[in-house]
Amino acid sequence: MTKPQYLTGDNAAINEFIDRFDVFLLDCDGVIWTGDHVFDGVPETLEFLRSRGKKVVFVTNNSTKSRQEYVKKFTGLGIQSNAEEIFGSAYSSAIYISRILKLHPFKNKVFVIGEAGIEEELRSENVPFIGGTDPAFRRDITPEDFEGIADGSLLEPDVGCVLTGLDFHINYLKLSHALQYLRRGAVFLATNTDSTFPMAHNFFPGAGSIGKPLAYMMNQQPVALGKPGKAMMDAIEGKFELDRARTCMVGDRLNTDIKFGIEGKLGGTLAVLTGVSKPADWEAKDAVAVPAFYVDKLSDLGAFAQGGAQET
Numbered sequence: 001m002t003k004p005q006y007l008t009g010d011n012a013a014i015n016e017f018i019d020r021f022d023v024f025l026l027d028c029d030g031v032i033w034t035g036d037h038v039f040d041g042v043p044e045t046l047e048f049l050r051s052r053g054k055k056v057v058f059v060t061n062n063s064t065k066s067r068q069e070y071v072k073k074f075t076g077l078g079i080q081s082n083a084e085e086i087f088g089s090a091y092s093s094a095i096y097i098s099r100i101l102k103l104h105p106f107k108n109k110v111f112v113i114g115e116a117g118i119e120e121e122l123r124s125e126n127v128p129f130i131g132g133t134d135p136a137f138r139r140d141i142t143p144e145d146f147e148g149i150a151d152g153s154l155l156e157p158d159v160g161c162v163l164t165g166l167d168f169h170i171n172y173l174k175l176s177h178a179l180q181y182l183r184r185g186a187v188f189l190a191t192n193t194d195s196t197f198p199m200a201h202n203f204f205p206g207a208g209s210i211g212k213p214l215a216y217m218m219n220q221q222p223v224a225l226g227k228p229g230k231a232m233m234d235a236i237e238g239k240f241e242l243d244r245a246r247t248c249m250v251g252d253r254l255n256t257d258i259k260f261g262i263e264g265k266l267g268g269t270l271a272v273l274t275g276v277s278k279p280a281d282w283e284a285k286d287a288v289a290v291p292a293f294y295v296d297k298l299s300d301l302g303a304f305a306q307g308g309a310q311e312t
């Protein structure tokens, strides 16, 4: 097993690393921030990469926000960005449903388990949907619900897809509706299947753990449209006209970000230690992926520039 090259503090190696690539695909949760806390030096490091002529694309599995909402978050946190350089799993899912899946016209509605990010991206692709943040689903199930879901009178006949993502309001009622749509043949999709969500310097239930009950009930895995899936990499390559050999994936999670970069045959992968994965994870004999490089934190890439030390 090849060992990743540790770059932190090695200015010559960092310089050489940066010059290998034209594009950096940057994961967000666990790399740029945890919740609304931006890791130290990240804004300066992004500007440093851009000053070196590098393209920065934010590639996040977090489907709770649309590209526009992420621009607001970036701006509010002092990071310059625009919607064209943000590629989230909600957007990836919306374009997959509207342009690839092509649901039958009489079965083209999506039942959403997730937040507003999914709804806004489905709207941007003119994909009809129900569920999501609808307050009608944020309540306990009633005996009338059991009857109406069971006999179908509370179900919408044109739902042909169930899409699950990170949902901070998941409940038995939503899962009951989703189960019935799946039992009636709806396509089972997930924005992503991350097991945990890095937040407040700790871990919370991830999108994958929200949708897992349905996978268990149906004995079926959803098609996931985020990292590490091929569909997302192909969509990113097409949109940004990438040279994969000159592109590096930077992330905090081995089974999404680093696997995404390796299986996508990118020129390189860089792990950071501010999120989910640690060196012990890739040193394990059953490691799901091993990064080519790693640093303690993203800002290590620009530290020497910020420190004013002479670049070698």
Ligand SMILES: O=C(O)[C@H](O)[C@H](O)COP(=O)(O)O
Pocket: 027, 028, 029, 030, 059, 060, 061, 062, 063, 166, 192, 194, 195, 196, 197, 198, 205, 206, 207, 208
């Ligand atoms: O549970 C989730 O959806 C993920 O943990 C989370 O949102 C990952 O976001 P990323 O690290 O890809 O920015």
Ligand SMILES: [Mg+2]
Pocket: 027, 028, 029, 030, 031, 251, 252, 253, 275
């Ligand atoms: Mg992450």
